[in-house]
Amino acid sequence: MQNLSAFKTLLHKPARVVVTTHQKPDADALGSSLALSAYLQKLDHTVSVISPTDYPDFLSWMKGEDSVIDFEDGNEELSKKLINEAEIIFCLDFSSLSRINGLGDMVAKSTAIKVVIDHHLEPEDFANYIEWDTAASATAELLYDLIVDLGDGHLIDKHIAECLYAGIMTDTGSFRHPNTTQNVLKIAAELIGHGADAAMVAKLIYDNNSIERLRFLGFSLSERLKTLKEYNAAYISISKEDLKKFNSKTGDTEGLVNYALSIKGIKVAALIIDRDDEIKLSFRSVGDFSVNDFARNHFNGGGHKNAAGGVSSLSLQDTVEKFEKLIEKYKYELNPKLKKVNA
Numbered sequence: 001m002q003n004l005s006a007f008k009t010l011l012h013k014p015a016r017v018v019v020t021t022h023q024k025p026d027a028d029a030l031g032s033s034l035a036l037s038a039y040l041q042k043l044d045h046t047v048s049v050i051s052p053t054d055y056p057d058f059l060s061w062m063k064g065e066d067s068v069i070d071f072e073d074g075n076e077e078l079s080k081k082l083i084n085e086a087e088i089i090f091c092l093d094f095s096s097l098s099r100i101n102g103l104g105d106m107v108a109k110s111t112a113i114k115v116v117i118d119h120h121l122e123p124e125d126f127a128n129y130i131e132w133d134t135a136a137s138a139t140a141e142l143l144y145d146l147i148v149d150l151g152d153g154h155l156i157d158k159h160i161a162e163c164l165y166a167g168i169m170t171d172t173g174s175f176r177h178p179n180t181t182q183n184v185l186k187i188a189a190e191l192i193g194h195g196a197d198a199a200m201v202a203k204l205i206y207d208n209n210s211i212e213r214l215r216f217l218g219f220s221l222s223e224r225l226k227t228l229k230e231y232n233a234a235y236i237s238i239s240k241e242d243l244k245k246f247n248s249k250t251g252d253t254e255g256l257v258n259y260a261l262s263i264k265g266i267k268v269a270a271l272i273i274d275r276d277d278e279i280k281l282s283f284r285s286v287g288d289f290s291v292n293d294f295a296r297n298h299f300n301g302g303g304h305k306n307a308a309g310g311v312s313s314l315s316l317q318d319t320v321e322k323f324e325k326l327i328e329k330y331k332y333e334l335n336p337k338l339k340k341v342n343a
Helices: 004-012 027-042 076-085 103-109 139-149 158-171 182-193 198-206 211-223 240-245 256-261 291-298 316-329 337-342
Strands: 016-021 046-051 088-092 113-118 129-132 225-228 233-238 268-274 279-285 307-312
Touching: 016 027, 016 076, 027 046, 027 088, 027 139, 027 158, 046 076, 076 103, 113 139, 129 139, 139 158, 139 182, 158 182, 158 198, 211 225, 211 233, 211 240, 211 256, 233 256, 233 316, 240 268, 256 268, 256 279, 268 316, 279 291, 279 316, 291 307, 291 316, 307 316
Parallel strands: 016 046, 016 088, 088 113, 113 129, 233 268
Antiparallel strands: 225 233, 268 279, 279 307
16 A cells, blocks of 8 residues: 555544445455454454445354345435545445446545545546555555565454455455465464464355255256357346245355356356346356456456446346347357358
């Protein structure tokens, strides 16, 4: 972080602080938020964590989760009050204020000092302090390094360590993705040294399914998965009726797109879900195909090179057809062998 000395001075004076993160927070977003909150409380700050929406039940084990304010759950006025009174606002794991829904305008208008800690591409310029690196595997990795750089590594206890470990573990795909660097493994080891129970964290996140979620997973793979083998692409489309049939809850579609990407030979995969207000899309890729560019150019989204999201105002069927037609336009990039066949 630039101006680290000034930032450290800022944190030395107890203040009213709000920590927020992106809508439908995942393990990195919520874990980083709760870890930061616990750390700041040790510095005698008064901290409120506000989530724009609800989040998966399998994250409820994180210490401090029971005090998180869900903005959409009747807490609009409370959130507005806390943001208006805040002296510092931390924005974690998002690069644009549009990612925090109704909180975005409140944060933008606030006179509080704003701090961004994030690893997504093309950040919006609204913060006074920025800890930003697209090469980082997770916001949790950046937060850990920041706490250490501030000279406060000794304040990382078991609960903070486990929240940070969860964020790094999930955003690296359990240390399987290319973003698993030497620094990532070093930090993971150090977090275990701080007391993180790696096996327990993995079990609580990955082995904590409801029977409905498992049946939904089976249905999605058997009935809603389609491959476009000629283009090395695959997608899963989920309707509102499908979600209702299996009593789907927040988090039940987490990681579903990775099953499509796991098919041998597939280079790009999509999960297309019909939500109440719009169609949500998640993209994953391997190699040089940038789903960040794909999402930004065609679905008003973005994210990382190999993991991104987007939205569509079309119907589910029309969005699926749009995706298929777009993939055909990228066919030579996705399957170079087609060039030789058509030459």
